[in-house]
Amino acid sequence: MNPAIKPTTRDAKAAPPGAQPTTPLAALAGKKIPRPTSPSVGRSIYIVEVVKGLLITIRHLVRNVFHQSRMPTLAYPEIRRRLGERFRGRHRLMKREDGTPKCVACMCCETACPADCISIVAAEHPDPAIEKYAVRFDLNIMRCVFCGLCVEACPVDAIRMDTGKYELADESRDRLVYDIEFLLNR
């Protein structure tokens, strides 16, 4: 017997009392499922059981009629579930205080993205203090898996997923590839 594999309590229960559990395989095969016996007379005329069942369902019905507010269903477009603080919704790009995009086109998010949904075209920034900026920043939301790795990867906190927007359906595919304007301003 492999000493690394210890018999669990369940295996021990299945084995006959007093017997040493031999191999794990035998222990697994030891659980015997009894054959179904024919039900008692009381059960086989159903009536009591049917009434029990009916009582369970009517309890649900009455509770739901009188306490509709306690029902888990929400009247969705009008009432929405409160999102967690860390909910990852649609992305947005952050701006500096002067209104220019924070993004320095370092390609970290593009590299980190497992779904390959971000594509950045970089150019030299006129301000010598900043190395680069993104000429194009296209985010294909149809490919996005909302893992949040781009947010983690960003060294300058330029991309966030904190908009809380999750109703992203649209009528054309083109509009689901967000450009830099969209991500900055909406």
Add this chain to the structure above:
Amino acid sequence: MTDVLLIAARAVLVWIFPLSLLPLVIWFERKGAAFIQDRTGPNRAAILGVRLGGIVHSLADVVKLVTKEDIVPAHVNRVFYTAAPMVGMAVSLLTMAVVPLADTLVIAGREIPLQVSTLNAGVLYLLAVTSFGVYAIILAGWASNSKYSLLGGIRASAQVISYELTLGLSIVGIIMIFGTFDLNEIARAQSGTLLGFLPRWGVFLQPVGFLLFLTSAFAETNRNPFDLPEGESEIIGYHVEYSSMKFALFFMAEYANMIVSAAITTTLFFGGWQVPYLSTQDLIARAGTLVPVSFGALAAASVGGIVLSRRYARALSRVYVDLRAREADIYTAVFVLLLAGAAGGLAFLGDLPEWGPPVFALVAQLGCFLVKVLFFTFLFVWVRWTLPRFRYDQLMRLGWKGMIPVALANVVVTGFVLYFLESRR
């Protein structure tokens, strides 16, 4: 001329009864299913913001089904294919013809029975016509010329034939006790009390017969737990080849059947139109006190309605900003009108005119019948969302080896008991 008009009016009344209940029963089904499963159910369709808790959905369904394209597959037998849903609907409406909605109305020396036909063999008519119902299913299954439909049809015919025996046998006890085939007579015989407190209803005289009857009524209407012919959720039934209004007609026939079965169950076992503890004579004789009491009850009920609808209004205003937020105001208005009507009735109630007491008895009995029928249709829904479906062999075993022997034993025991009661008298 008046006679002909009266007969026509009776026929229309008895027709309208199941048809107008249909949307309500479909609403029962949806809302009941939803609440039993902890869902909210339909609550969106609205006419000017009025949703009636989802009843408007039935209307939306009708519009949808009527305007849908009616596809007739090329391989069907057109005549029977078209006839089948009509037969189904016609049969369930025909059955209502002998069910009394209230006691015979005696007004101005004229007797007006509240059923289309005062057939003295009403129970036999019932059994005869309900067994026609299976023709719709078999016709649909066969005329569709598709193996799934055919299998559904065959399942249905076997099931309905098996359970028809129990259905017939379970009524025998009732017929023996009341000694008549006339449904109105049966209902009338169920007045008075048993042991001083129980209404003298068939269910207390024939509890076993009632259980058997109810079970076979479930099977006859192809409702869960006996909905194998149809199996709308999983196994495919006799109406796979149907679409649009033809399918809707099957659907409606099922619900009309439910209503009719509920009406028959009420008539045979729950006193029909009997108001508990008050026979027709009592109702007419004490109309002077009962009319104000019922006006008062109506007023109290409308006050309750106003309170509830105000509560509903608060709940709505938390959710909606559009027209729907105003929905409860309409209900409040309706209840206020009802309250005003009841109060006005109380205030201006002088001596009842000569036609007053019989009409009051009619209204009370109609209302009582309606409440009982609605309870039984609700029972159909309730059972459907509680019990799982029987397997086919279990269904057959229960029918032939369980219920038929019990039904026969019930007949024998009832006979013996009646014989001893007679001989001791």
